[in-house]
Amino acid sequence: MGVHADAAPFPTGWAPAGSRPHLPVTDLVVRRAQAGDAAAFADLYRAHAGRIYALCLRLEGDAARAEELTQDVFVRAWERLGTFRGGSAFGTWLHRLAVNVVLQSRRSLWRRAKRLVVTDDPSAYERPGDPPSPGARLDLDKAIAGLPAGARTVFVLHDVEGYTHQEIAATAGIAEGTSKAQLFRARRLLREALDR
Amino acid sequence: MNCAEVRERLDAFLEGRLDAAARAGIEEHLAACVECRQDLDAARFLLGPRAALPRSLDPPTDLWPRIHERIAPRRMRWLPLAAAALLLVATSSAVTLLITGRAPADETAAVPALEQSYIEQAAALSGIVERERHHLAPGTIETLERNLRIIDRAIADSRAALEADPGNPDLRMLLRTSHEQKVALLEQATRIAQEI
Numbered sequence: 301m302g303v304h305a306d307a308a309p310f311p312t313g314w315a316p317a318g319s320r321p322h323l324p325v326t327d328l329v330v331r332r333a334q335a336g337d338a339a340a341f342a343d344l345y346r347a348h349a350g351r352i353y354a355l356c357l358r359l360e361g362d363a364a365r366a367e368e369l370t371q372d373v374f375v376r377a378w379e380r381l382g383t384f385r386g387g388s389a390f391g392t393w394l395h396r397l398a399v400n401v402v403l404q405s406r407r408s409l410w411r412r413a414k415r416l417v418v419t420d421d422p423s424a425y426e427r428p429g430d431p432p433s434p435g436a437r438l439d440l441d442k443a444i445a446g447l448p449a450g451a452r453t454v455f456v457l458h459d460v461e462g463y464t465h466q467e468i469a470a471t472a473g474i475a476e477g478t479s480k481a482q483l484f485r486a487r488r489l490l491r492e493a494l495d496r
Numbered sequence: 497m498n499c500a501e502v503r504e505r506l507d508a509f510l511e512g513r514l515d516a517a518a519r520a521g522i523e524e525h526l527a528a529c530v531e532c533r534q535d536l537d538a539a540r541f542l543l544g545p546r547a548a549l550p551r552s553l554d555p556p557t558d559l560w561p562r563i564h565e566r567i568a569p570r571r572m573r574w575l576p577l578a579a580a581a582l583l584l585v586a587t588s589s590a591v592t593l594l595i596t597g598r599a600p601a602d603e604t605a606a607v608p609a610l611e612q613s614y615i616e617q618a619a620a621l622s623g624i625v626e627r628e629r630h631h632l633a634p635g636t637i638e639t640l641e642r643n644l645r646i647i648d649r650a651i652a653d654s655r656a657a658l659e660a661d662p663g664n665p666d667l668r669m670l671l672r673t674s675h676e677q678k679v680a681l682l683e684q685a686t687r688i689a690q691e692i
Binding site for chain 2: 333342345367480490
């Protein structure tokens with residue numbers, strides 16, 4: 301899996317022909333995409349796919365699911381482009397949208413599971429990811445994938461993506477106290493996994 | 497200081513963001529509390545691996561072709577629907593004209609009265625489309641607005657011609673047909689927005 305830095309969404313000097321120099325390149329590309337230009341939207345995909353895939357992969361802990369969700373995020377973004385008003389950076393808007401897509405998708409899976417087994421405890425549906433293979437020194441991404449879903453979500457959003465507990469609580473529909481407890485649980489589990 | 501208060505400040509403690517008094521309070525608690533020491537150890541242990549996590553990971557395959565496939569039909573399907581709606585309205589007006597040998601009604605109505613119900617219908621439908629606008633893809637909105645501008649120009653032209661020649665039945669029919677096209681287009685947009 302390739303890794304690249306995401307400091308600049310476009311290569312230095314890249315600009316569409318005829319663009320107005322005083323506007324940031326991404327604004328112009330976003331405006332073209334908002335006007336229905338699929339080629340501009342492809343540029344946005346290329347600029348942000350790595351960041352969104354990394355987020356989906358860490359939140360779900362499964363590469364195939366992360367690919368599906370990354371597609372869902374960009375399809376949803378295309379449908380909602382009209383609601384992006386430029387108050388925040390496009391990358392920030394897309395990131396928030398991605399978190400919502402992943403969490404909504406998970407809630408929908410839980411609802412389907414609930415039809416089969418009745419319980420009031422959502423943690424009953426938490427399936428830990430694949431357990432780390434014993435004896436091997438793991439990297440953090442593999443260890444994150446091995447966390448139960450609730451702990452993984454909070455760890456990724458708080459410790460990797462920099463969300464506050466208040467934001468996590470509002471986005472994931474959980475209490476702030478739950479978010480804090482899950483964070484400490486996640487950190488201890490990760491330390492155990494990485495320290496083997 | 498109790499466990500909850502210590503946990504609340506643990507990250508700030510680790511990152512050296514606390515004043516001397518707060519730091520001393522936490523150190524005192526940590527000396528006596530195994531649980532909080534374990535939380536501190538886990539957080540400290542993860543600082544390095546967290547900082548080393550890449551923020552962007554390339555998806556294993558290029559997802560754009562599948563995303564493009566999913567957004568393209570929604571973008572394109574508008575055009576045949578709009579064309580079908582316009583054709584239907586034009587055909588129905590032509591058939592009425594052929595059967596009766598004249599325009600369907602309002603042969604003698606004053607122009608404002610002739611237009612009134614169409615204007616009301618169009619205004620009501622425009623309100624719905626505006627409310628549901630966020631469900632429509634940017635390309636759909638652009639196409640809708642472009643078609644509406646064309647029809648509005650046709651309405652304005654027919655109206656001006658009819659005001660200059662109020663007894664002309666053909667101009668009367670043209671004005672009515674243009675209004676019907678506008679209403680049909682907005683009805684179709686409403687249906688699409690509410691289906692999505």
